[in-house]
Amino acid sequence: MHDDERPTHRLTARYRPVAGDTAEANELAEWLRARVAGHTVRQLADGFPCSRTQWSEFLRGRKLIPLSVLDSVVTKLVPRQDQQLHRGLGHELLRAATDADAIRRAESAPAASPGGSPHEYEMRLDNARQGQIEAQETVQSLTLLIYAFIRAMADLNQRCRTLEAERDQVRLQLHQQESATTANQHRAAQIRRRSAERQRRLAEAERRLTETERRHAEFEERLARARREQQQAEELRIEAFQQAEENRRAFKQLTGRDSPAGSSGEAPGQVPAPEPSEYDRFLEIADAELDSHNARMDTIREQIGLPALTAPTGPRTIVGQVVRTSSTDGADSADNTLIGQNPVPGPSADDADNASGAPAEAPAPVAGKTDRHGFGAEPPEGGPRRRRRGSGRGPVSALAGTACLALLAVGGWFLWIHEPASFPETEALVALRNAQNGKGTFRIGVKDNQPGLSTNEGTKEKPRWIGAEIEYARHIAEFMRIPPENIHFEPLGSNTRETLLRNGDVHMVVGTYGISDKRKKEVDFAGPYYQTKQKVMLRKGQGDDEAEFRDESGAMGSEIVRSVANLKDNPRIPLCTVEKSTSLDRLKKEGFTQVAALTDYEDCMEGLQEKDGSDGYRYDGVVTDEIILSGLKNNSPDGDKLMIIRDGLGEAEQYGIGLKKDNGALKEKICEAIRSIEADQVEKIYEEISEETSTQVIPDPTEC
Missing domain, CATH: 3.40.190.10 (Periplasmic binding protein-like II)
Incomplete structure (x- = not known):
């Protein structure tokens, strides 16, 4: 648990001895005990979507913790720098315990005489193994898709916060202006004009905020579906594994020999997060992929002899509509309430073992807030939701910013945690995050003394940078939501750009940096954004x-x-x-x-x-x-x-933004910023310095 989430007091945790059915289950339970760091089962039940009885079983090794809850434990209770290590270790331990349990169940089943020929059992074994492989590939593919959703939602979350800050600032200015109007009647006309402009800005900010909230709701709905399908695929994998083990034993009993091992399958490729301009297209592709995975799981069920799942019944929540929830009174409402959570209908946590799939996720409180037991109220990553009980209050109104708060809880935990393995958290990425929060500077390397492009007309202590390249760099920084006061322009020369990037003295370079194969061996580029001769x-x-x-x-x-x-x-x-x-x-x-x-x-x-x-x-x-x-x-x-x-x-020279190698996540953000700037806007930035006879060319960002 992080320091800012620790409660002021904690009950002493006393766990019963580990008593799993397999050595792998015991090893998983010991790992889990070390991760929960002595919290009581009551605290765990209030912080995560499982009952006290279930948590007691998890910690003893009598039951295996669901994958989604395991991920949530790592996210909440493990220091950020160790999360990737422990998430991978936890997944390996859970997989080993699941497979060992399937073998145990198969071996403990009554030894009935095989009722078929060796060939029939070999065919069944092949079908089960193939189903296991396909289910495993589906789990992996859905996991990557979930990460892509989370990264996109984290970006939308940041946009929400920026728009809310902009909206609140304009509201404050309007309030102050109203007071000034009363005190300065002779300036009333001028103040009214300013007020009209601020009202327009306020309306635009609220419009953009509403649009961002709508997008968040769409992504949240798809994320919940992806997690449900991921859980179903994992259950299919376990069932197929168990069937394979039973058929293997029957085949061996008939023939006296083991069948050859099957293939382990192939891991899917990475699913990139969408660019802002491609959200709608990404959702179309994601829906098609989710439908494909669902159809694939139906085929696996048929292949291993399981009945098809029935389509869920009941009302479907339409985004943006008011939903009435029935009141459910009960004496144990306090124990089943996550502090600060909105009323959300859902199944009881005790029904988790009997559910065929995880229910839809619902909004959760802001990450970072703590309940009376000290857990940050981060929403669980799939699995059943705990029902909050209380008196019915009629329609739940959709207030401005509510979706952003929910998104902060869903995506905020993962903004810098769930970058794909190919995009590690780098010094530049940390600097960007700190600068966005006003806690540090993001250093941009620029050329000094290039008239019209990049010049410091101030002093070293009080610089005043001007020029087309400076203006372009500010557009990039503004898109990445870096406040102007948190930008530092670092002067450099053509002969020092690579060195300063490698040493981390600058986080990116915007300085007439021509892209070439020779330079790409030393640094990375985003762009190009401008072309000259x-x-x-x-x-x-x-x-x-x-x-x-x-x-x-x-x-x-x-x-x-x-x-x-x-x-x-x-x-x-x-x-x-x-x-x-x-x-x-x-x-x-x-x-x-x-x-x-x-x-x-x-x-x-x-x-x-x-x-x-x-x-x-x-x-x-x-x-x-x-x-x-x-x-x-x-x-x-x-x-x-x-x-x-x-x-x-x-050949023509194409300018790119220079980056240190292996800064994939930062490069994506810069590429997104480059694409957001219209060609005519770039031309306007550079037109004053261009020769009258030259023709400006804005190239496609082929390095992105």
């Missing part, structure tokens, strides 16, 4: 399209230059770029031999425009991305004396 900037000559540079003899001259091909006639022309840039690699590939690689474009500009004490200049051209050259040219006092040649150098 590599070009060359020269000093203007005397006529149109003429540039001033050295000829082959070293003398200064003026020639027409419209493309890089014109420069190739004199590959010894002194050019300048920066270290570790793609321009440097391309110039060498094109055969240019006099290329200086400096740390900053300012030094290149100085060498291009200022003579080195003799009659010439240090450099005759600066080579980099067109948009960078445009900014340098526009910022130069002598920019009218410079020219950018028309044709580009090599």
Whole structure:
């Protein structure tokens, strides 16, 4: 149990000795005792969806704890850094105990004489084993689908909280404005205009909040269904395993030999969480997958000789409608109440062993709140719900924000816990979470001194960053719900980007970072989000399209230059770029031999425009991305004396957002942000710095 969930007092837990039917059941019970850390069965019954009698049996090894309850125990009572380890260990112990129990039951069954031929028993054995494999694959596939639902709901939860904060802030401003109107009648007209704008913002926030709540309800409904089917698939796996064991024994009794072992099946691939723009499509795919799993389980039942499940009867809850619940009075209402939970109809926990599947889940209180026994009131992950009893109060009104509170309980526990195994919790992900909560800074690496793109016009102590790249980075941060005061822009150069990312000094880089195969060996990219060309900037000559540079003899001259091909006639022309840039690699590939690689474009500009004490200049051209050259040219006092040649150098340069390797979860969030920014919005950000003759291209984010 986490420190903020510990109760102020606790009864002393005294468990009866472990007495399971198998060694595996005893091992599972010992592991469970260590995880519940001495809580009494009363506390466990009030915090989880099982009765005291059931908990007593779980802790003795007399019954096996359901998979969903086991997951809930790990989530609530195990420190976050150890949850992945103990969840995996708990699953292994439960699986071993379940299989051992099936073998025990088969061996303890009356040894009746086989009533069929060896071939018949071999066929039945094959059917049972195949059913076991298919049920196991269904369990695994549904587990991954559940994780995808949980991750999507966690994102919706964060959106809910942001919208609620925005709504509450506007309401407060309106309240303060009403007071100001009374005190300042002469400013009443101006205040009314502001009030109208804030009313519009309030209405928009409430509309978006309602839409988000609707989406949450849809996902919650599918999540409950997925968990029910997961439980049914696990029960099928156990039944098929037991049948396989019985048929194996009968086959051995008839033939005196064991049958060969069957295949273990294949694990399904990962199910990615949906992007916000794909929620509807994801639900369509999820519904189809759930229907497919349901049909597959019907086939397995038929294959191993079990009757098909009957369709559930009773009223179906329609999202957004008021549901009347019948009152159920009872003397034990206090024992069956989770503190702060809304009245929810559902079966008794004591009926769990007789239920064929887990009932639908219902809203639960906010995670982090504690009941009188100290448990956070997180909703159970599947399995039966405990019924809260009390007097009937008529319709349950749907208040604004209720769905968000329920979602916080359902998804909040899993926001940073149930990332798929391929997406571990990284330093950058933790920094993002802390920044979102206003408890830390999210460090974004940006170029310093790139006019029009990224410039600090303030001081190091009080920076004031401006430019197109800065504006784009702020759009990304805003989408990820990072408050402006929790963003820190860290200046860097082209030669330090990879190092700073690897060392964790910055969490992402938005700094004209061209995507290349060479760089992708060191860092990861999200994007691309912008495309430009590599070009060359020269000093203007005397006529149109003429540039001033050295000829082959070293003398200064003026020639027409419209493309890089014109420069190739004199590959010894002194050019300048920066270290570790793609321009440097391309110039060498094109055969240019006099290329200086400096740390900053300012030094290149100085060498291009200022003579080195003799009659010439240090450099005759600066080579980099067109948009960078445009900014340098526009910022130069002598920019009218410079020219950018028309044709580009090599392939187009595509900018991506740089990330440290193995930051899959953060990359997904950034990719989602990139997709959310419309192309015309990106063009508007960069249009002021682009050359009049250039055509902006917004590429598809192929790295996402």
